[in-house]
Amino acid sequence: MFERSVEEQELKWQWAGHIARRTDGRWGLKVLEWRPRTEKRSVSRPARRWTDDIRRVAASRWRQASQDRGLWNSLRKTFVQQWTSIG
Template sequence: MTYGSETWSFNAGRIRKIKVAQRAIERAMLVSLRDRLKNEDIHSRTRVTDVAQRISTLKWQWAGHIARSTDNRWGRKVLEWQPRTGRRSVGRSPTRWSDDLVRHAGSQWMQVARDRALWHSLGEAYVNLTINGQSPL
């Protein structure tokens, strides 16, 4: 379910859809719809990691990996690419992959990622926001 999720750009609506899909899968694995169990009870019985937490962790780890890479791989080039006009389209622009990283770690997040201890502690706080329902994504 999370294959390739470290490269996805998220907003609250997409995270909600993924959480709904996870709950439906857990319910299908464990009980029938007629059992009328609460989602929390089903989740405690399956003990599956919350999908939003897992996606946040994967994205944070991938961002650190990309920021620390020193060779000229395409991931770094795509991340640093700027449009020719220098501006995004008129109106509300779609969320970029790095927008939530900038919001949480600052505009210099690529330099912060080089300090692994600091990046790891920031990553724990980033994932905890997801657990508490305040989606950083």
Template sequence: MGLIRRPKVTQRAMERAMLGVSLRDHIRNEDIRKRTKVTDIARRIAKLKWQWTGHIARKTDGRWGRKVLEWRPRTGRRSVGRPPTRWTDDLARVAGIRWMRDAQDRSLWRRLGEAYVQQWTSFG
């Protein structure tokens, strides 16, 4: 979740530059977003991640993309302390442990995707 902060800050800076607005003008980010009508980068990233994951999970031809999604470390254990999250950890938070099976149903996957985007963007 911490990785999304930099693109959001950059996007806000670009939007301010588009409008010629300075930080000293004390205009809220929401007001700037309404004026530019640009999609929030966090929402776009989350949506694309969800769509790509569903696409790869539905593949059955044995290519490496699905193998990467299913990969687990050999030991099955993670390091002591707070281990880094894997690509699929936040997917499982929204869709559950059987998210690979749920991805086969496109309409269910789309509905879960909206919840995922909401959950993912609320942290940034």
């Protein structure tokens, strides 16, 4: 089970980089950044978003970091390592 979790995190990181590098205007990146405006938020901690884990490692400029594949691949190791230290 532990190996599967690591593999899932690697795939998540690779997919985020793939989507962020796209320039064809498709909806993938728009979905990642979408924030609903009409819903009322409950009184609690803000919902955790898919990109929150990415931002924890690559900071708020993660889309720019993904353009440099060498940097992105080195950050992948850090991203996956945070999950191995939790487990």
